[in-house]
Amino acid sequence: MPKNVLFIMCDQLRWDYLSCTGHPHLHTPHIDRLAERGVLFDRTYVQSPICGPSRMSFYTGRYVSSHGSTWNNIPLKVGEMTLGDHLRPLGIRTALCGKTHMTADVEGMRRLGLAPDSEIGVLVSQCGFEPYERDDGLHPDGPRYPRNAAYDAHMKDRGWQDENPWQSVANSAEDDDGNILSGWFMENADKPARAADEDSETPYITDRAMDFIGEAGDTPWCLHLSYIKPHWPYIVPAPYHDMYGPETHLDPVRDACELTDPHPVYGAFTEERVSKAFCDDTTRTKVLTAYMGLIKQIDDQIGRLMAFLDEQGRTDDTMIVFTSDHGDYLGDHWMGEKELFHDASSRVPLIVVDPSPEADATRGLRSDALAEAIDVVPTILEFFGGAEVPHIIEGRALQPILHGKADTIREVAVSEYDYSMRDVRRRLGVEIRDARLTMLFDGRWKYIFAEGFRPMLYDLETDPDELTDLGADPAFAKVSAQMEQHFFDWTRRLSQRTTKSDAWIEERDTTLGEAKAGILIGYRNEAELREAFAAVDPKNIRTKATRKAP
CATH class of the missing domain: 3.40.720.10 (Alkaline Phosphatase, subunit A)
Structure with a gap:
């Protein structure tokens, strides 16, 4: 089956x-x-x-x-x-x-x-x-x-x-x-x-x-x-x-x-x-x-x-x-x-x-x-x-x-919420582009980044019911900063280059690929080009640039 x-x-x-x-x-x-x-x-x-x-x-x-x-x-x-x-x-x-x-x-x-x-x-x-x-x-x-x-x-x-x-x-x-x-x-x-x-x-x-x-x-x-x-x-x-x-x-x-x-x-x-x-x-x-x-x-x-x-x-x-x-x-x-x-x-x-x-x-x-x-x-x-x-x-x-x-x-789980469609946004006077929340949870600390406001912070180890928001407490500023770094790291992910993989890029011959195609950028003369090809492929250094006209 x-x-x-x-x-x-x-x-x-x-x-x-x-x-x-x-x-x-x-x-x-x-x-x-x-x-x-x-x-x-x-x-x-x-x-x-x-x-x-x-x-x-x-x-x-x-x-x-x-x-x-x-x-x-x-x-x-x-x-x-x-x-x-x-x-x-x-x-x-x-x-x-x-x-x-x-x-x-x-x-x-x-x-x-x-x-x-x-x-x-x-x-x-x-x-x-x-x-x-x-x-x-x-x-x-x-x-x-x-x-x-x-x-x-x-x-x-x-x-x-x-x-x-x-x-x-x-x-x-x-x-x-x-x-x-x-x-x-x-x-x-x-x-x-x-x-x-x-x-x-x-x-x-x-x-x-x-x-x-x-x-x-x-x-x-x-x-x-x-x-x-x-x-x-x-x-x-x-x-x-x-x-x-x-x-x-x-x-x-x-x-x-x-x-x-x-x-x-x-x-x-x-x-x-x-x-x-x-x-x-x-x-x-x-x-x-x-x-x-x-x-x-x-x-x-x-x-x-x-x-x-x-x-x-x-x-x-x-x-x-x-x-x-x-x-x-x-x-x-x-x-x-x-x-x-x-x-x-x-x-x-x-x-x-x-x-x-x-x-x-x-x-x-x-x-x-x-x-x-x-x-x-x-x-x-x-x-x-x-x-x-x-x-x-x-x-x-x-x-x-x-x-x-x-x-x-x-290390962390991430969740996002766009509340721009809710009346809450209007009551708070928040612009549509700023009506965003992002949560990061590392297994203990739950941190919510709120655009335009202070963060929310909960310690689920000592407060598993999430009743006490520590986001405004100066004693937990260091924890908030650490969680904010997680947020910064996450936002720097590459998520929109979906048509070509890292493996495809890795397989490309970035050093001489364009030269093999006849696109010669940065070479001062043909000898320098031949030297570059000889370094990686000494048995086949004839390029489009060196071929004689018919």
């Missing part, structure tokens, strides 16, 4: 809301089983704590400031190499079931004459994936978000004739009088969705993934199964809607000291509507009930999927990558949503199951090596035997750790 990869991504799944990562009440035995079969990378950070730019880094293996898709709906520019672009020349079918949050570079495609419905146009528009079924899981009424016709048809087949079943069935509840209660309103989060479990989004997209695997035949494949939950709207069907009551909820990680003279950017985000909502204990309790139920539903579907792989005889030749695009504050640090760099937001689960015999010695390992989202692409590429392309891919393959040959692969 050929090698295959199943690349599973959840949306907005916190790193610590699995039993294998320490949650005391939310039991996820099927995901735990993946950790037992592979390596759990316990300190993995995304390249941006928001959907679009994070995913573009997952798919390109490049930092946000390299690929340029800095926020949701900012296109990934035509020409950026993606996972599919690296795998297709190897004969690997690279497909999508679920979400990418990709926005196509329509202007760039038009400029290059690429028709959106052409073979290459589709791939460019879909992040390099064959769209077996794309479903970004955001289909409210309105022109901005096109509906998923396949899911609509599925729901109609199940007896739902609603015009928009995503909105009114899968993500809404119903009261005793038959009134529809929108899942967008957080007060409805503890009610069961109108959809039955088997009709809802997570089982549906699992079914579609199994359809792909069953149809794939002997062609090696990489399937990106991208779940759209536990991302909001926070609502889940029965029986998951009331599995996790308040007695199972963790207290919010926050302290009043965080709001005493906070960093201006952090303080502005705590004033956002969603942050205020999560500071209401009643609202938070309802949301956590749904959030935990959504994760339990995902775990059950992972169980179905793994059983299907076993039935298909694919388990022993399929690498499995399980992760999330970012976390969810859930009221921690007086915040909701994501977007800043506390672990609740920027740290994600990452489990890699490598079926290769070389990985047998590390099965069940919980690695504390710093890993990044951009490491997924080179890890998959190496699994399929692809050549390294470090001038394009900035991530690092995880095989040295998977195969027990190394304990670490980097």
